[in-house]
Amino acid sequence: MANILVVDDELGIRELLFEILNDEGHAVELAENASRARELRQAGCPDLVLLDIWMPDTDGVTLLKEWAATGLLTMPVIMMSGHATIETAVEATRIGAMAFLEKPITLQKLLQTVEKGLSRAQTRSAPPGKPTSATGVGGICAPVSSPEAAAPPQAAGRLPDEAPGLQRFTFEAPLREARDAFEKAYFEFHLSQENGSMTRVAEKTGLERTHLYRKLKQLGVDLSKPKREVE
Numbered sequence: 762m763a764n765i766l767v768v769d770d771e772l773g774i775r776e777l778l779f780e781i782l783n784d785e786g787h788a789v790e791l792a793e794n795a796s797r798a799r800e801l802r803q804a805g806c807p808d809l810v811l812l813d814i815w816m817p818d819t820d821g822v823t824l825l826k827e828w829a830a831t832g833l834l835t836m837p838v839i840m841m842s843g844h845a846t847i848e849t850a851v852e853a854t855r856i857g858a859m860a861f862l863e864k865p866i867t868l869q870k871l872l873q874t875v876e877k878g879l880s881r882a883q884t885r886s887a888p889p890g891k892p893t894s895a896t897g898v899g900g901i902c903a904p905v906s907s908p909e910a911a912a913p914p915q916a917a918g919r920l921p922d923e924a925p926g927l928q929r930f931t932f933e934a935p936l937r938e939a940r941d942a943f944e945k946a947y948f949e950f951h952l953s954q955e956n957g958s959m960t961r962v963a964e965k966t967g968l969e970r971t972h973l974y975r976k977l978k979q980l981g982v983d984l985s986k987p988k989r990e991v992e
Contacts, residue, residue, distance in 0.1 A: 795819035837878035
């Protein structure tokens with residue numbers, strides 16, 4: 762599983778890419794503009810970025826230049842556009858983009874390009890003796906910093922029993938079942954922490970509210986509790 766950041770101002774495209782990449786087993790974060798993409802890049806370590814060129818606040822090529830100039834272009838970036846010229850695509854490639862996808866993007870082309878990008882990320886291994894990132898495939902961004910992440914693994918591949926609000930997991934389950942179980946516990950935990958506020962949970966998890974509702978329904982999370990706030 763890889764961490765993929767999708768940056769596109771069109772809600773329909775964000776939703777489509779989220780569904781496709783999520784079904785492939787990846788963790789997907791969504792940004793509706795360059796400003797949000799900057800926040801997510803500063804806060805996290807994506808293994809790959811799908812970046813739209815034409816956006817209302819800052820275009821994708823300009824954002825790509827910013828990341829390159831500030832040392833944040835440490836991950837493969839795939840540019841997307843339905844109206845870009847050849848010159849724009851060439852410029853993006855020169856700056857550091859690994860590929861360009863023309864909209865509408867076919868499923869086969871998307872998955873092939875993403876797979877190629879993640880394979881490239883894996884080759885950017887950490888220096889000898891250095892641990893790789895605990896959340897990504899490339900191990901080239903932020904090191905583990907939290908005490909929980911740095912703690913030794915628990916016996917039998919299960920989360921500690923004392924972790925509040927979390928159910929126990931087993932690594933022996935099929936991947937999809939294990940992922941669904943974790944995601945359900947993850948969202949239930951955040952709903953509890955935010956007193957059921959869907960708005961705050963959406964902001965904290967980086968999901969659009971529509972995606973959040975859909976995901977919670979898909980996972981079978983109970984939204985009928987009186988404590989839940991639906992703004």
